[in-house]
Amino acid sequence: MKRARWIVSLAALVVLAGGVAATTRSAPQPGGRFITDEQGRTLILRGFNTASSAKGAPDALPELTKADIDREYRDMGTNFVRFLIMWRAVEPQPGTYDTKYLDKVAEWVRWYGERGYHVMLDMHQDVWGSGVTPAGTAGNGAPTWATYLDGLPVDTDQPTWEMLYLEPGVIRAFDNFWNTTGEHPELMDHYAKAWKAVAARFKDDPAVLGYDLMNEPWGGSVQGPQFETGPLATLYRTTISEIRSVDSDSWIFLEPQAVGVNWGLPSALPYVDDPRSGPPRIAYAPHLYPLPLDLGDDYTAGSKDWTDRTLGWWRDNVLRTADRLDAPVLLGEFGLDMTRPGASDLVDRVVRLSERAGAGVAYWSRDPWSWGPYDESGTATPLVGVYARPYPRAIGGVPVDIRSEARSLTVTFDANGTGPTEIYLPAAGFPDGGRASEGEATWDAARRVLTVRTKTSGRVTLTITPA
């Protein structure tokens, strides 16, 4: 119950700070804003966060192998990875960038690229960084040289890890980073220049789709719209300027504050300009963790109804924010314990919700645990069955509607001549591949991808059924 009380009180804090409540009016659909590939095709991204194991690893890299990536593709046909990187590893000392670390990240990126994946690099943090406690047991992400507690305490004896965010020393570490204290104007500049170093390394890597500037930002003593329109927007604008000074084409992903928004409350994140020549390549990348499930309920009975209500809030508020940012949407994280009742139904509902919004999805997380696709013993969890579904990896036009079922997929789009439409078809439901309702189809049995060449202009309604 302690956790529940904490989360509810924090939600109240956020809502009071924000002075807003979620409303469920019909939200605008994305006005044709989608993430595109180098040909200009619309990308529908489906993948995992890889991986939480990188948070505490000495080398700040995930404990996975190429065989793990091959198994993931064989079982689920994913085409995207939110790959965790750490500021502590990028910039181990102020102004010193670790090229050997970036080379190791590049090795991973190459593995994914060879398998047709799009990689988003996520500058990850939770509870600031390992420097918030002498034993380095609490946070991850930020280097110790950028961690200023000013002598304030951090009690690690907490019922849940999230409560560490409320510890005086952690609040102060964030307040110093955001320069709320006025004592450390240099820290945000270091962060932005660390991203410049990453972008300079990966700007020409065809597998790197873009950069997720900060995982689940926390404003410390500044919360809600004051945080998102203040220091968070400042960090994003400064970092975008540094990235664009070396990389004019990679997509840049912006997250709202986590608290409240993860649960479905509105974000106040303001429009942020992209100085690149040509159309902006700024995307909105919220996370989704429904509050009832965060409070320990299962996606069943009354809690399912309440969760579905918050999913409606989340969808409406995400589309409203995406509209304000003039940005496509990528759901950067969602996940739950797959051993719990109703878990597969929740995953199915979230994937369908994302399909309808034309949003990409990265599940949290790829680690071997009860939330992931494979547990500690390597045994597949129910996630594999519900995440392996037909989806259009790339669409030769602007999507209007996407609907997947176990044995069919219908993609409605306005063709624009950017290339053929590529569709992943899982073995379950499409053992012998698929048949296209129109166009010329080519089946790649090894990759389980049906490539369909349709007319290059006008409305296309492409239905795929089992061969």
Ligand SMILES: CN(C)c1ccc(C(=O)NC[C@H]2N[C@H](CO)[C@@H](O)[C@@H]2O)cc1
């Ligand atoms: C108080 N604050 C700032 C807070 C509380 C709770 C979460 C959270 O559950 N996040 C959901 C998942 N995301 C991270 C990785 O990004 C995972 O460790 C969490 O389970 C985030 C922030």
